[in-house]
Amino acid sequence: MQELINGIVQGSVFALVATGLLLIFSIVRVPHFAHGESVMIGGMVTTTLVTQAHLPLVLALVLGAVSGLVLGLLMCAGLYWPLRHYPEVSVLAASLAVVLLIETVATLIWGADPRVTPTDLSGALPLASAQVQWDRVILVAAALVFVTATWAYVHHTPRGRAMRAMALNRTAALLMGIPVRRYWLIAFAIGSGLAGAAGALYSLSFGVSATMGSQITLNAFIVIVFAGVGSIFGAFGGGLLLGIVQSFGGSYISAGYQEMFGFVVMVVILIVKPQGLFGAAKTA
Amino acid sequence: MATRYNAFPKGALAAAAAVAAVALVAGCGGGSSGSGGSGETIKIGEIDSLTGASRTYGVPQHNGIQLAVDEINGKGGVTVGGTKYQLELTTEDDKSDPATGVAAVQKLLSQDDSHFIVGTLSSEVASAYIPVIKNRDDVVNMVVGAAVAGITDYPPVYRPRVTSAQYTPQQVDFLDQLAKQSPITNVGIVYDQTHSGVVQQLPVIKQKLADGHYTVAAEQAFDLSASTFDTQIAAVLRGGAQAVFFQGYAPDAATFVKQSRAAGYTGPIITAVGFTSKDVQNANVPSAAMNGVYDIGAPFPKDLVALGSDKASAAKTFADAYQAKFNDEPGFTSASAYNGVYILAKALEQASSPKDYAGVKKALDGMKTTDVPNLAESIIPQTAGEIFTAHQAYFQSAVHVWKDNTFQATALVG
Numbered sequence: 001m002q003e004l005i006n007g008i009v010q011g012s013v014f015a016l017v018a019t020g021l022l023l024i025f026s027i028v029r030v031p032h033f034a035h036g037e038s039v040m041i042g043g044m045v046t047t048t049l050v051t052q053a054h055l056p057l058v059l060a061l062v063l064g065a066v067s068g069l070v071l072g073l074l075m076c077a078g079l080y081w082p083l084r085h086y087p088e089v090s091v092l093a094a095s096l097a098v099v100l101l102i103e104t105v106a107t108l109i110w111g112a113d114p115r116v117t118p119t120d121l122s123g124a125l126p127l128a129s130a131q132v133q134w135d136r137v138i139l140v141a142a143a144l145v146f147v148t149a150t151w152a153y154v155h156h157t158p159r160g161r162a163m164r165a166m167a168l169n170r171t172a173a174l175l176m177g178i179p180v181r182r183y184w185l186i187a188f189a190i191g192s193g194l195a196g197a198a199g200a201l202y203s204l205s206f207g208v209s210a211t212m213g214s215q216i217t218l219n220a221f222i223v224i225v226f227a228g229v230g231s232i233f234g235a236f237g238g239g240l241l242l243g244i245v246q247s248f249g250g251s252y253i254s255a256g257y258q259e260m261f262g263f264v265v266m267v268v269i270l271i272v273k274p275q276g277l278f279g280a281a282k283t284a
Numbered sequence: 285m286a287t288r289y290n291a292f293p294k295g296a297l298a299a300a301a302a303v304a305a306v307a308l309v310a311g312c313g314g315g316s317s318g319s320g321g322s323g324e325t326i327k328i329g330e331i332d333s334l335t336g337a338s339r340t341y342g343v344p345q346h347n348g349i350q351l352a353v354d355e356i357n358g359k360g361g362v363t364v365g366g367t368k369y370q371l372e373l374t375t376e377d378d379k380s381d382p383a384t385g386v387a388a389v390q391k392l393l394s395q396d397d398s399h400f401i402v403g404t405l406s407s408e409v410a411s412a413y414i415p416v417i418k419n420r421d422d423v424v425n426m427v428v429g430a431a432v433a434g435i436t437d438y439p440p441v442y443r444p445r446v447t448s449a450q451y452t453p454q455q456v457d458f459l460d461q462l463a464k465q466s467p468i469t470n471v472g473i474v475y476d477q478t479h480s481g482v483v484q485q486l487p488v489i490k491q492k493l494a495d496g497h498y499t500v501a502a503e504q505a506f507d508l509s510a511s512t513f514d515t516q517i518a519a520v521l522r523g524g525a526q527a528v529f530f531q532g533y534a535p536d537a538a539t540f541v542k543q544s545r546a547a548g549y550t551g552p553i554i555t556a557v558g559f560t561s562k563d564v565q566n567a568n569v570p571s572a573a574m575n576g577v578y579d580i581g582a583p584f585p586k587d588l589v590a591l592g593s594d595k596a597s598a599a600k601t602f603a604d605a606y607q608a609k610f611n612d613e614p615g616f617t618s619a620s621a622y623n624g625v626y627i628l629a630k631a632l633e634q635a636s637s638p639k640d641y642a643g644v645k646k647a648l649d650g651m652k653t654t655d656v657p658n659l660a661e662s663i664i665p666q667t668a669g670e671i672f673t674a675h676q677a678y679f680q681s682a683v684h685v686w687k688d689n690t691f692q693a694t695a696l697v698g
Contacts, residue, residue: 002521002547006514112337112380113535114511116542118568124546133546207511207539207567211337250515251522256477256505258515 002130003247009136011243012143013202015236017216018223019147020194022235023154024072025224026167027187030080031088033095035220036213037102038068038192042199043208044110047117057119061200068196069189071102076188081181099214106210114207121204135204142201144236146194151232159186167230215259222266228276237278241265325372326362326638328353328625329398331388331413332429333405336380337508340535341558342405344615345429346375349402351602351609352625362629365637371629374398380405382412389413393423399641400632402624405429405617407448407481414438422641424631424648428624429617432481436675442648444627444663444671445620446582446679448481449488451556454580454681454698456492459527462552462578470501472525474516474540476532477505489529501525508533513540517547530555534616537579538567545573552576556681558584558616561690574686580697583682585614585660587693591682595662602660619660626656627671648672662696 021035046064049055055063079098083091124131154160166173166183174180202208219242227238242262249261269277330349333342353373356362361370374396378385385404392398399422404410410430417423418438425441431448435441462468471493475482490500501523504516520528528544530537534557541553559579585599593599602622606614631651635643652669653659662680666673682693
């Protein structure tokens with residue numbers, strides 16, 4: 001039972017990050033490998049604002065999420081937009097270079113040690129034979145709320161419909177007069193904001209560090225492969241699945257190979273259902 | 285139409301360029317200091333983990349080296365073959381990364397012409413660069429941090445620093461003491477699989493536990509700078525571990541303590557990480573959660589003072605000088621680093637020239653603890669009072685317990 005709860009908690013973070021990445025990837029179609037840096041910035045800014053600036057926790061969480069959003073917008077404006085006509089491999093290389101740059105600067109600022117945002121939350125919610133600490137209950141609940149809100153925005157607002165149109169057929173969307181640059185920015189704002197929020201919430205329960213971004217991004221890409229491109233709640237389910245697979249695999253086999261279990265399942269899914277667990281099969 | 289889409293604010297691009305410039309400047313190579321003016325110099329190359337995951341230990345280690353170099357130069361330098369020399373320290377950051385460490389050592393040897401090397405902190409980095417120097421007659425490497433066993437088998441390498449192999453029996457002996465107070469039969473082992481010193485000792489610990497009739501209830505690995513130990517803790521709880529050996533670095537140990545206590549594990553946690561209250565604060569560990577955490581490791585200078593060691597006076601002098609220079613307490617390996625430079629300087633003074641590497645090694649082989657009176661650590665004198673046996677120094681360790689919101693040494697062991 002404890003393994004299941006651990007998996008759901010960890011998976012909620014993966015889900016939140018993957019939802020943001022899915023949104024960006026669907027609209028912009030760039031391999032945004034620096035997405036995890038918004039998670040990192042969100043976490044590090046939150047913990048710094050609480051421990052150094054002594055801001056109230058809720059305000060620090062909001063500012064943490066906003067910092068992730070701002071970083072995403074900067075990358076959109078300073079990197080992906082100028083490179084939009086370049087081959088995908090060039091964009092990929094630039095994206096990886098940005099990861100290194102941001103990690104280096106973040107390490108210079110914060111060092112390499114993991115940090116946790118201090119809170120007054122204590123105690124745990126007993127659940128069958130296990131217990132869930134309250135900060136983790138908040139994390140899971142917040143992830144569910146954010147993902148639902150994102151789904152509602154994408155499916156029930158005019159801008160959301162425009163974004164879906166861009167995701168379905170970019171050329172047709174352009175011909176219909178949808179302003180590409182604006183929707184790039186909206187996609188990066190929402191996606192990176194979700195990532196920043198994930199980092200901020202994560203820092204309440206777990207250590208955040210200057211170099212955590214690349215691993216988080218990798219997990220988010222695994223989630224997208226699990227889920228299949230195109231489904232926000234699919235990404236949520238994929239995130240939970242990855243968390244649970246890692247938790248059980250790590251606890252019952254070896255925590256040292258925890259990350260590997262996700263890749264094994266990913267490869268199996270790719271072979272059995274290449275469109276992902278929640279993705280629709282393409283027809284000719 | 286196309287130009288319209290290009291109209292992003294210039295500020296965003298400027299900010300990105302500024303970030304890149306800062307990173308590039310920060311990433312540029314090592315620094316040189318310490319000669320203090322004109323005249324003859326002997327180059328000392330330092331390789332240390334000033335950034336990256338081992339930075340917590342690497343920076344205080346660098347400070348210990350810098351302090352010793354500055355003190356020696358302040359006293360006029362070293363006299364080698366009748367000539368006075370100042371020490372010129374060139375520091376290379378290995379970034380806690382083996383490949384960077386290898387490149388740094390090659391740079392020290394080829395470009396800087398530094399054949400006396402002090403460092404490094406990281407066992408992985410040391411293991412990676414040792415093959416570069418192991419067959420060289422013109423290199424002397426004082427390892428003052430890396431704990432991985434076996435590297436002193438190579439002629440250029442001397443280590444005035446404790447090894448992980450020395451901690452292992454001390455940890456198991458301490459577990460025996462705890463087991464006398466309340467029964468312990470099941471033990472969990474949580475270890476950093478990226479730390480070669482720790483990985484190397486894992487079978488030894490398991491064998492010693494088996495010899496002591498303990499059962500390993502859970503054996504769980506993690507990677508350095510882990511953000512969560514949920515999986516490891518679930519396995520420890522499921523296995524019914526009554527005590528846990530945590531093998532890794534202090535920041536990870538602090539995170540493990542916090543998360544395991546929150547998850548309901550109440551038993552003793554035995555570490556050998558050089559815990560400080562700063563690590564506990566950084567991980568936001570409640571003070572109550574630290575009860576039952578025992579850290580066994582090389583004593584900090586303040587421990588030698590508190591326990592009335594015969595090295596108390598030298599340790600206090602060192603700690604005061606460190607505090608005055610860096611406005612901080614010495615770190616886990618600061619004193620070893622400081623001692624390493626003094627031991628090397630003393631050996632240089634017994635050589636015929638700065639190029640007399642064989643003479644330096646001969647001096648190191650025969651050097652006694654009494655030859656270096658300001659040694660700020662509890663080095664155990666060997667058969668005839670030497671510092672080294674087969675290039676390795678041996679130390680007493682201190683048992684640290686959490687009391688009054690800090691770690692306090694209760695006894696010297698070993």
